[in-house]
Amino acid sequence: MIFDLVIHRARVATMLGGWGVIEDGAVAVIGGKIGWVGNSQSSPRAERLVDAECQWLLPGLIDCHTHLVYAGDRSQEFEERLAGRSYQEISAAGGGILSTVAATRLATEHQLLESAVSRGKEFVRQGVTTLDIKSGYGLNLEGELKLLRVARRVGDELGIRVVTGFLGAHACPREYAGRPDDYIDEVITMLPHIKAEYCDAFMESVGFTSAQTRRLFFAARHRGMGLRLHADQLSNREGGALAAEFGAWSADHVEYTSLESVAAMASAGTVAVLLPTAFVCLGETRRPPVAAFRSLGVKMAVSTDCNPGTSPSTQLHLAMHQACVLFGLSSEEAWLGVTAHAAAALGLSNVVGQISQGQIADLTLWDFHHPRAVVLQLRDWTPKQVWRAGVALT
Numbered sequence: 001m002i003f004d005l006v007i008h009r010a011r012v013a014t015m016l017g018g019w020g021v022i023e024d025g026a027v028a029v030i031g032g033k034i035g036w037v038g039n040s041q042s043s044p045r046a047e048r049l050v051d052a053e054c055q056w057l058l059p060g061l062i063d064c065h066t067h068l069v070y071a072g073d074r075s076q077e078f079e080e081r082l083a084g085r086s087y088q089e090i091s092a093a094g095g096g097i098l099s100t101v102a103a104t105r106l107a108t109e110h111q112l113l114e115s116a117v118s119r120g121k122e123f124v125r126q127g128v129t130t131l132d133i134k135s136g137y138g139l140n141l142e143g144e145l146k147l148l149r150v151a152r153r154v155g156d157e158l159g160i161r162v163v164t165g166f167l168g169a170h171a172c173p174r175e176y177a178g179r180p181d182d183y184i185d186e187v188i189t190m191l192p193h194i195k196a197e198y199c200d201a202f203m204e205s206v207g208f209t210s211a212q213t214r215r216l217f218f219a220a221r222h223r224g225m226g227l228r229l230h231a232d233q234l235s236n237r238e239g240g241a242l243a244a245e246f247g248a249w250s251a252d253h254v255e256y257t258s259l260e261s262v263a264a265m266a267s268a269g270t271v272a273v274l275l276p277t278a279f280v281c282l283g284e285t286r287r288p289p290v291a292a293f294r295s296l297g298v299k300m301a302v303s304t305d306c307n308p309g310t311s312p313s314t315q316l317h318l319a320m321h322q323a324c325v326l327f328g329l330s331s332e333e334a335w336l337g338v339t340a341h342a343a344a345a346l347g348l349s350n351v352v353g354q355i356s357q358g359q360i361a362d363l364t365l366w367d368f369h370h371p372r373a374v375v376l377q378l379r380d381w382t383p384k385q386v387w388r389a390g391v392a393l394t
C-alpha cells in the first residue's frame with residue numbers, strides 16, 4: 001500500500017497513557033487518518049515524505065472548554081473584583097454572565113465571527129487543532145442559535161475541528177428573573193432546534209440547582225446529546241456525582257468536588273476538566289482534588305475556559321503551566337490534559353488526541369528539547385508545522 005504522507009525521523013510522543021515516546025519514529029497517513037505508526041527504518045512508502053530531522057511530533061492540541069464567541073468587555077468588573085467585590089455579588093447585581101449576554105445579543109453575527117476568529121487564531125498558533133466552543137451568551141433560542149452558527153463558522157475559517165456545546169442553562173436571563181424553573185422549561189423547548197454535540201449547564205448558586213440541571217439533562221439525554229457540566233466551581237453541589245450519574249463526558253472546574261463525587265466520576269469514566277486560569281482570575285483558594293482523581297483513575301483535562309469574565313485568556317500553554325504549579329500536575333499529565341484526556345472530555349476518545357492507527361491525523365511538529373519545555377517556559381511556543389487530518393495547516 002502507498003500512503004499519502006509519511007513523516008519520519010521524528011521523536012514521536014504518542015500520548016498513549018503517557019508520553020509513549022518512539023525515538024526515531026515514523027507516522028504514515030492515508031485518507032486523513034493515521035494508518036501506521038512505527039520506527040523510521042520500517043516506514044512504508046508514501047506519495048510524500050517529510051523528514052522531521054529528529055524533532056518532536058505530537059498530537060494536535062485540544063482546548064476542550066471555551067466560551068470563545070461573545071461581545072462586550074468586562075474589565076470594569078475585574079476592577080470591582082480587585083476592590084474586593086465577589087463574582088457572586090457582581091452576578092447577583094445583574095453583572096457577570098448577564099452583562100456579556102446584553103452585549104452579545106446586540107452584536108451582529110459578523111461582529112461575533114470577527115472577534116471569535118481573531119481569538120481562535122491565537123489558539124491555532126499554539127498548535128490547537130480541536131477547539132470546544134459553548135453557547136450561553138444568548139439565553140433565548142435566536143441568540144443561542146446565532147452563537148452556535150458562529151462557532152461552526154469559526155471552525156471553517158480556521159480549518160480546525162470545532163466541537164459545539166449548548167449552554168442555554170448558563171444563567172437565568174433578565175426576562176425570567178426569579179423564575180429559573182420556567183427558564184429551564186424554555187431551555188428544554190429549545191433542544192429540538194439546537195445543533196450541537198452536547199448539552200452543558202452551570203450548576204451553582206449563581207447558576208442552576210441540581211433539580212433544574214437534572215430536568216434539563218433528562219431531556220437532552222433523551223435527544224441523544226452528549227452531556228457536560230460546570231460543576232462544583234464555587235461550592236460543593238455534588239456536581240461531579242450528578243455528571244457521573246448521567247454518564248456525562250466531563251465535569252468541569254471541580255474545585256469543590258467531594259471524594260464521593262470523585263468515586264462516582266471514576267466509575268462512570270467522567271473526565272475532570274481543570275480550569276486553572278479561572279481559578280487565578282477569581283482569586284480562588286480551593287484546589288481541585290487532584291490526588292483523588294489520580295489515585296481513582298479519573299482522567300484530568302486542562303483548558304483555558306476562555307471567556308470574557310472569569311478567564312479572559314487564549315493561552316492554553318499557560319493553563320498547562322498553571323495546572324502544574326497550582327494544582328500539582330506533572331508536565332506529562334498537563335500534556336495528556338490537552339491531548340488524549342481533552343479528547344475524552346469532548347466524547348472524541350480514539351478519534352483525536354493520540355498518535356495511533358485509526359485516529360485523525362492531527363499532528364504538530366516542534367523544535368523544543370522536550371515537550372515539557374512548553375509547560376515550564378512561559379514563551380510563545382508555536383509548532384514548526386501543523387497537519388489537520390493529514391493536510392498541512394501552516
Ligand code: NIG
Pocket residue numbers: 067096097100202230233278305307308309310311
Ligand atoms: O466557565 N462558570 C460559568 N461559566 C464561565 C464563566 C462565564 C462568565 O463569567 O462569563 C466559566 O467560568
Ligand code: FE
Pocket residue numbers: 065067230305307
Ligand atoms: Fe465555562
